[in-house]
Amino acid sequence: MKNSFYTMLAFLIGVLICLSIVGFLGESPMLFLRVMYEASFASYEEFSELLYIVIPLTLTGLSVSVAYKAGLFNIGAEGQLVVGAIAATAIGILIPAPAPFSILLAVSGSFLAGALWAFLPGYFRAYGGSHEVIHGIMMNFVAMALTGFITLYLLKDSGSPHPDTYAIRTSYEMSPFSWAGISIPKSAWIVSGALFSYVLISKFLTVGYLFKMTGLNIQAAAVYGLPVKKAQVFAMMLSGGIAGLVGSHEILCVTHRFRIGFSPEYGYVGIAIAMLSGGSTLGLLAAAGLFGVLQKGALALDLETDRITRDFGMVIQGILILATASGPALKRGVNSLKDWIELRSMRIKI
Amino acid sequence: MKADVSQDSSRSNEIPKLEFRSVTKKFGNFYANRQVSFKVNRGSIHAILGENGAGKSTAMKILYGMQAPDAGCLVLDGKEVRLRSPQDAIARGIGMIHQHFMLSEKDSALDNLILGSEPWSIIQGIERSQATQIFEDLCQKHALQVRYHERIERMSVGERQRIEILKAVYRKSEVLILDEPTAVLSPKEIVFLFEYLKALKAQGKTILIITHKLKEVLEHADAVTVLKNGTVSAAFKVGGLSFEDLAKAMIGRDWKPVQAEISDRKDLRPVLKVDKLTVTRGARYQALAGVSFQVCSGQIVGIAGVEGNGQGELLRSLTGLLKTNEKTQGLAQFLELDLLKSETQDILNKGMSYIPEDRQGCGLVLDATIEENLMLGQTGRYSWYGFIRSKWLRSAAKRVIHDFAIKPDQPDALLRAASGGNQQKVVFARELERSPKLLLIAQPTRGVDLGAVQVIHERILDAKQKGAAILLVSSELDELLSLADELYVMSEGRFVGHHVRGQFNMDNLAYQMGGIETTHSGARV
Numbered sequence: 001m002k003n004s005f006y007t008m009l010a011f012l013i014g015v016l017i018c019l020s021i022v023g024f025l026g027e028s029p030m031l032f033l034r035v036m037y038e039a040s041f042a043s044y045e046e047f048s049e050l051l052y053i054v055i056p057l058t059l060t061g062l063s064v065s066v067a068y069k070a071g072l073f074n075i076g077a078e079g080q081l082v083v084g085a086i087a088a089t090a091i092g093i094l095i096p097a098p099a100p101f102s103i104l105l106a107v108s109g110s111f112l113a114g115a116l117w118a119f120l121p122g123y124f125r126a127y128g129g130s131h132e133v134i135h136g137i138m139m140n141f142v143a144m145a146l147t148g149f150i151t152l153y154l155l156k157d158s159g160s161p162h163p164d165t166y167a168i169r170t171s172y173e174m175s176p177f178s179w180a181g182i183s184i185p186k187s188a189w190i191v192s193g194a195l196f197s198y199v200l201i202s203k204f205l206t207v208g209y210l211f212k213m214t215g216l217n218i219q220a221a222a223v224y225g226l227p228v229k230k231a232q233v234f235a236m237m238l239s240g241g242i243a244g245l246v247g248s249h250e251i252l253c254v255t256h257r258f259r260i261g262f263s264p265e266y267g268y269v270g271i272a273i274a275m276l277s278g279g280s281t282l283g284l285l286a287a288a289g290l291f292g293v294l295q296k297g298a299l300a301l302d303l304e305t306d307r308i309t310r311d312f313g314m315v316i317q318g319i320l321i322l323a324t325a326s327g328p329a330l331k332r333g334v335n336s337l338k339d340w341i342e343l344r345s346m347r348i349k350i
Numbered sequence: 351m352k353a354d355v356s357q358d359s360s361r362s363n364e365i366p367k368l369e370f371r372s373v374t375k376k377f378g379n380f381y382a383n384r385q386v387s388f389k390v391n392r393g394s395i396h397a398i399l400g401e402n403g404a405g406k407s408t409a410m411k412i413l414y415g416m417q418a419p420d421a422g423c424l425v426l427d428g429k430e431v432r433l434r435s436p437q438d439a440i441a442r443g444i445g446m447i448h449q450h451f452m453l454s455e456k457d458s459a460l461d462n463l464i465l466g467s468e469p470w471s472i473i474q475g476i477e478r479s480q481a482t483q484i485f486e487d488l489c490q491k492h493a494l495q496v497r498y499h500e501r502i503e504r505m506s507v508g509e510r511q512r513i514e515i516l517k518a519v520y521r522k523s524e525v526l527i528l529d530e531p532t533a534v535l536s537p538k539e540i541v542f543l544f545e546y547l548k549a550l551k552a553q554g555k556t557i558l559i560i561t562h563k564l565k566e567v568l569e570h571a572d573a574v575t576v577l578k579n580g581t582v583s584a585a586f587k588v589g590g591l592s593f594e595d596l597a598k599a600m601i602g603r604d605w606k607p608v609q610a611e612i613s614d615r616k617d618l619r620p621v622l623k624v625d626k627l628t629v630t631r632g633a634r635y636q637a638l639a640g641v642s643f644q645v646c647s648g649q650i651v652g653i654a655g656v657e658g659n660g661q662g663e664l665l666r667s668l669t670g671l672l673k674t675n676e677k678t679q680g681l682a683q684f685l686e687l688d689l690l691k692s693e694t695q696d697i698l699n700k701g702m703s704y705i706p707e708d709r710q711g712c713g714l715v716l717d718a719t720i721e722e723n724l725m726l727g728q729t730g731r732y733s734w735y736g737f738i739r740s741k742w743l744r745s746a747a748k749r750v751i752h753d754f755a756i757k758p759d760q761p762d763a764l765l766r767a768a769s770g771g772n773q774q775k776v777v778f779a780r781e782l783e784r785s786p787k788l789l790l791i792a793q794p795t796r797g798v799d800l801g802a803v804q805v806i807h808e809r810i811l812d813a814k815q816k817g818a819a820i821l822l823v824s825s826e827l828d829e830l831l832s833l834a835d836e837l838y839v840m841s842e843g844r845f846v847g848h849h850v851r852g853q854f855n856m857d858n859l860a861y862q863m864g865g866i867e868t869t870h871s872g873a874r875v
Contacts, residue, residue: 204740209738217715219711221715223669223727224694225694227695
């Protein structure tokens with residue numbers, strides 16, 4: 001409880017720093033706040049659009065968190081989600097299937113593709129001792145090249161001037177449903193399922209225990225016979241699979257076709273979200289929401305203000321990550337200040 | 351009983367070499383040192399005694415300038431000093447010999463000795479001949495044998511320690527601080543160390559020894575300050591002091607050592623059979639060179655010896671944890687299971703428990719809760735088709751916490767918050783909870799406070815009563831003498847002695863730990 005208090009305090013300090021920079025640039029902080037707020041919350045439409053950003057961010061944040069639980073750093077979420085998307089697209093174009101089965105097929109296809117893409121970094125880490133970050137980054141490049149090849153040479157829509165594939169069959173399309181005036185993409189169910197599984201695994205299943213022990217002290221886990229190597233590979237694949245689900249969200253709910261470069265680096269932002277979340281599910285949702293608001297607001301800054309561009313969104317993201325991550329340091333600082341005062345008074349008594 | 355050293359020094363009317371005045375150091379809400387005051391006389395050996403976590407190390411770090419006190423001050427030669435760094439401390443003649451030696455392995459003893467304060471000339475650079483001369487003088491003066499052209503990595507632990515001490519002397523240290531100096535030495539080397547320290551004392555050096563070994567204090571120190579929970583609990587002159595007095599001041603209650611009976615059970619069934627076991631590391635280095643022994647149910651077999659003589663390799667080969675560059679030969683059998691060809695998981699499932707030497711590194715997961723640690727290696731027992739049986743685990747954890755008097759007593763408390771002794775209790779609780787057929791224990795009481803030592807020793811004997819076969823590896827001879835039924839002495843990968851309870855021979859043991867095989871081992875005391 002106390003920790004989250006200091007994190008909130010640090011976050012507020014970060015916001016104040018952002019506002020003072022805005023003021024320094026000659027723009028009104030109040031205007032800035034209003035633009036940021038209205039970009040996401042002014043109308044039901046804006047809020048629906050926000051959901052389309054928050055859903056993939058939640059998934060990539062979750063993906064990085066799962067690997068992190070087992071002591072691994074999945075920097076390859078970007079590649080895994082692209083591969084997941086191409087898999088969903090290929091299934092959607094090539095396999096004729098009726099509605100509920102088609103969705104199931106595409107979703108599991110994108111999950112499997114992402115998992116397979118994460119298999120190699122996980123396997124090399126567990127059995128070869130090389131670092132998963134190196135392989136993860138390299139697999140990202142391979143993923144870009146591979147999906148580029150598939151898009152341009154195998155599934156290219158000859159009628160389109162853009163680098164994109166044919167559209168998927170209509171039986172694969174998921175149209176949004178509307179609730180209290182907000183249109184919600186059906187991939188919300190995918191996210192809920194993933195979050196539910198995450199809670200189930202980390203709180204109630206022995207697999208979650210295995211991940212946790214492997215992540216916290218792999219040596220002790222190995223001494224007491226836990227299958228740590230399998231755990232590392234499995235955690236990496238699970239992480240990759242969750243990142244792959246972003247692909248099915250994007251293809252089935254949004255674009256209905258694969259377009260090269262569709263992801264505004266969801267995979268990398270997922271790392272920041274996972275770090276901010278502090279390992280809790282609620283924290284994950286909050287962090288993904290925050291980054292959604294920031295990304296959406298940055299676009300509006302371009303239009304609504306004179307002196308601030310969308311690049312300033314990156315500055316805000318950076319400042320807020322730094323500020324929130326320094327929550328524990330803030331706590332230590334406050335505590336040692338208290339100690340110092342207490343000891344001063346003690347010394348006077350001596 | 352509580353004699354105050356300050357009275358003695360005022361009687362002799364001499365300014366003490368060193369004085370702590372109400373030194374306080376706080377970490378968070380925890381007082382590592384709380385108003386610690388004591389005086390150390392010039393030309394004396396002064397022991398700082400206390401259990402782990404009593405604040406000894408903090409006090410010495412303050413003295414060596416590694417940490418600044420939050421309140422209070424240090425007085426050196428009657429003048430108040432502020433030490434900002436170890437360099438500061440060295441400049442004022444304070445030298446520290448760390449428990450883990452700070453030597454460069456690949457360089458010669460001479461280079462290590464002069465490192466940082468080399469005799470230097472513009473023409474020649476480092477004046478090696480002059481340095482050699484200085485050292486020959488120093489060694490002659492102290493009647494020491496040091497092979498100063500040898501590389502550190504080829505030296506024994508005792509020799510390394512001598513170089514550390516020489517290093518301090520070379521830097522003109524008047525006060526020498528030794529942190530747990532005997533922890534890694536064989537009995538022979540310990541005797542040698544104290545002879546040397548007494549020679550230094552005769553030259554007027556002041557020596558501070560941090561230790562938790564009562565025997566050393568009684569035999570070698572002139573005065574002792576006992577720390578408990580960060581405060582000075584007692585200060586004594588050593589003459590006429592008894593073991594019981596000191597123990598009581600240190601742990602705050604009477605100390606009863608545990609002593610095993612001579613076991614007269616005749617129906618001993620071998621549980622662990624090891625025959626000509628050899629472990630080769632790399633191309634040809636034999637870390638373990640053909641050891642053979644048996645452990646029967648209801649029997650404790652001890653392995654004595656200075657650390658790093660093959661004990662680690664023996665335990666790793668018995669638990670399926672050998673590194674990839676280590677190869678085995680020979681036989682190791684646990685009931686019908688061939689240990690050398692089995693996976694760790696299978697060995698544990700067969701009924702073996704392992705209490706590793708490095709409990710924080712591989713015995714426990716410090717950032718997990720107590721109950722999660724109790725589940726380590728016993729996932730099958732506390733789960734049902736992949737689901738954790740959390741209620742059952744919780745009740746088992748509560749029972750164990752009560753049984754072993756573990757603190758903190760919440761099952762969901764993080765283990766990092768527990769003391770060394772309580773952490774070790776968790777390891778024992780977990781491993782004994784399974785009623786193992788075979789129990790491998792390495793250094794069970796290292797870094798554990800005396801109160802917990804008693805609990806742990808009782809539990810080991812308890813497990814023996816229940817019929818477990820126990821292999822106990824320890825470098826604490828006293829521990830082995832009080833627990834083991836049979837005792838092997840290990841040196842350089844071989845057994846150099848074998849003793850049976852009732853026929854332990856201290857002299858032979860001491861020789862053998864130094865690697866010397868004696869012909870008539872096991873002669874009656």
